[in-house]
Amino acid sequence: xxxxxxxxxxxxxxxxxxxxxxxxxxxxxxxxxxxxxxxxxxxxxxxxxxxxxxxxxxxxxxxxxxxxxxxxxxxxxxxxxxxxxxxxxxxxxxxxxxxxxxxxxxxxxxxxxxxxxxxxxxxxxxxxxxxxxxxxxxxxxxxxxxxxxxxxxxxxxxxxxxxxxxxxxxxxxxxxxxxxxxxxxxxxxxxxxxxxxxxxxxxxxxxxxxxxxxxxxxxxxxxxxxxxxxxxxxxxxxxxxxxxxxxxxxxxxxxxx
Ligand SMILES: C[S@@+](CC[C@H](N)C(=O)[O-])C[C@H]1O[C@@H](n2cnc3c(N)ncnc32)[C@H](O)[C@@H]1O
Numbered sequence: 001x002x003x004x005x006x007x008x009x010x011x012x013x014x015x016x017x018x019x020x021x022x023x024x025x026x027x028x029x030x031x032x033x034x035x036x037x038x039x040x041x042x043x044x045x046x047x048x049x050x051x052x053x054x055x056x057x058x059x060x061x062x063x064x065x066x067x068x069x070x071x072x073x074x075x076x077x078x079x080x081x082x083x084x085x086x087x088x089x090x091x092x093x094x095x096x097x098x099x100x101x102x103x104x105x106x107x108x109x110x111x112x113x114x115x116x117x118x119x120x121x122x123x124x125x126x127x128x129x130x131x132x133x134x135x136x137x138x139x140x141x142x143x144x145x146x147x148x149x150x151x152x153x154x155x156x157x158x159x160x161x162x163x164x165x166x167x168x169x170x171x172x173x174x175x176x177x178x179x180x181x182x183x184x185x186x187x188x189x190x191x192x193x194x195x196x197x198x199x200x201x202x203x204x205x206x207x208x209x210x211x212x213x214x215x216x217x218x219x220x221x222x223x224x225x226x227x228x229x230x231x232x233x234x235x236x237x238x239x240x241x242x243x244x245x246x247x248x249x250x251x252x253x254x255x256x257x
Contacts, residue, residue, distance in 0.1 A: 012042040052238070092115075098118070117143065154181050170209075234248045
C-alpha cells in the first residue's frame with residue numbers, strides 16, 4: 001500500500017479492529033502509533049465489513065432463493081452469478097497465470113481458477129480479502145491467492161499475467177491509472193476481460209468514459225477487441241426491498257505487443 005495513513009483513514013472501523021485484534025505486540029504498537037497520527041476526516045469504506053455493499057456481495061456469492069421476490073417476477077430468468085460464470089466460457093480460452101482486479105469476496109476469482117494455472121485476486125477492501133481467503137481455505141483451493149492491493153499500483157513484476165479480468169471495477173477508480181498499471185502487468189498476447197456498467201460516480205473526481213471511449217483507449221494501448229458492445233443483465237440484492245440492476249458491457253481484448 002503506497003499510503004498506509006490514507007488507507008487507514010478510509011476504513012477507520014476496520015483499522016480499529018486491527019488494533020483490538022492484533023496478536024503481535026510489535027504490530028499493535030505500530031498500528032497505535034499510526035492511529036495517533038490520524039486527525040482529519042475519516043470514514044469506513046462501503047466495501048468494508050458493515051459497509052452498505054459488503055453484505056450485498058456476500059448474498060450474491062451465496063446465491064438467491066428461487067422464490068426471490070423480484071427475480072420471480074421476471075419472464076426471463078436472471079441469475080445473479082451469470083457474469084462470473086461467463087469467465088469459464090470455452091470461447092474465451094483464458095489460460096496461464098491470471099489476475100482478478102477488485103475481486104471482492106472472489107466470486108469471479110473462483111471461476112477463473114477453474115481455467116487458469118494460478119490466479120491472484122486483489123482488492124482494496126481488507127474485509128473482502130479476509131472473507132475470500134476463508135472461502136478459499138474452506139474449499140481447499142490451492143491454485144489461487146487473495147491479496148489486499150491497489151489496482152492502480154500493482155505489486156507484481158512487469159509482464160507477469162497471461163489473463164487479467166476486472167468486473168464492475170473500472171467505474172470505481174481512476175481508469176487512466178488502471179490501464180497503465182494493467183498494461184505493464186500483462187504479457188504480449190495476454191487477454192484482458194473488462195465487464196462493467198460504466199456507472200461512474202459524479203463526485204470522485206475521476207474521468208468518466210462510455211463503452212466507445214473505453215474501446216478507443218484500449219485500441220490506443222494496442223489491444224485488439226474481439227466483440228461488440230453488449231448489454232448483459234446483472235443484479236445484486238442490497239436488502240429485502242432494494243436491488244441494484246445494471247446492464248453490463250463485456251469486453252474481450254487481446255494485447256498485441
Ligand atoms: C463494484 S465492486 C465489484 C466487485 C467484484 N468485481 C464483482 O463484480 O463482484 C468494486 C470492487 O473494487 C474494489 N476496488 C475499488 N478501488 C480499488 C482499487 N484501487 N484497487 C483494488 N480494488 C479496488 C472495491 O473494494 C470493490 O470490492
